[in-house]
Amino acid sequence: MKTAPTTALTAGAALPPLEIPVTRTLIVAGAIASRDYQDVHHDAESARQKGSPDVFMNILTTNGLVGRYITDHFGPTAILRKVAIRLGAPNYPGDTMVLTGTIEAVDGDTATVRVVGANALGRHVTGTVTVTVPAAPATTPDTEARS
Numbered sequence: 001m002k003t004a005p006t007t008a009l010t011a012g013a014a015l016p017p018l019e020i021p022v023t024r025t026l027i028v029a030g031a032i033a034s035r036d037y038q039d040v041h042h043d044a045e046s047a048r049q050k051g052s053p054d055v056f057m058n059i060l061t062t063n064g065l066v067g068r069y070i071t072d073h074f075g076p077t078a079i080l081r082k083v084a085i086r087l088g089a090p091n092y093p094g095d096t097m098v099l100t101g102t103i104e105a106v107d108g109d110t111a112t113v114r115v116v117g118a119n120a121l122g123r124h125v126t127g128t129v130t131v132t133v134p135a136a137p138a139t140t141p142d143t144e145a146r147s
Contacts, residue, residue: 009111009133015073015101020065022057022119024093030061057091062125066115069099074133081110085127095119101129109133 020026031041036058039046047055066085071078091097097117105112110132117125 009103009106009109011103011106011111013103015069015103015113018069018072018099020097020099020117022091022093022095022097024055027055027057027061027091027093030064031058034058034060034064036060052090054092057124059085059087062087062091062117065097066099066117066125066127066129069101069115070113070129070131073101074131077134077136079132079134080129081132082130083127084129085115085125087125088123089119089121091119091124092121095121097124099125104128109135 028042031037038058040050040052041055041058044054047053063083063085066083067080070080097119099115099117101113101115103111104114110130113129113131115125115127115129116123
């Protein structure tokens with residue numbers, strides 16, 4: 001009989017870190033996917049003319065990566081209720097962003113998770129995510145036979 005994996009919601013618990021290689025492709029693809037056509041996210045020369053050493057990740061891509069971090073940890077039934085983030089140091093190609101998280105508070109099946117994403121320059125993103133993790137339905141031999 002199979003049972004769905006469970007992740008305990010315990011205040012103070014740390015989530016395992018997630019390392020994300022920051023590639024030029026990730027930066028450009030994220031900007032295109034979020035319809036952010038500002039040249040600083042896809043044109044290195046334009047970014048340099050505007051004072052940046054290279055293209056850099058946009059906030060919508062960062063927001064998506066934070067969401068991925070939470071749902072990768074809590075599973076496919078996790079529901080993101082609120083994502084509140086603030087950007088800091090830019091994410092440039094060739095760097096690695098490491099996301100870490102700590103469960104700050106728990107109310108039933110809902111948790112508030114403090115998230116930090118750091119790179120070689122410092123903190124790229126800080127914020128909180130409110131996530132609901134519904135209890136897995138009980139598995140019986142009858143439902144196992146149907147899966």
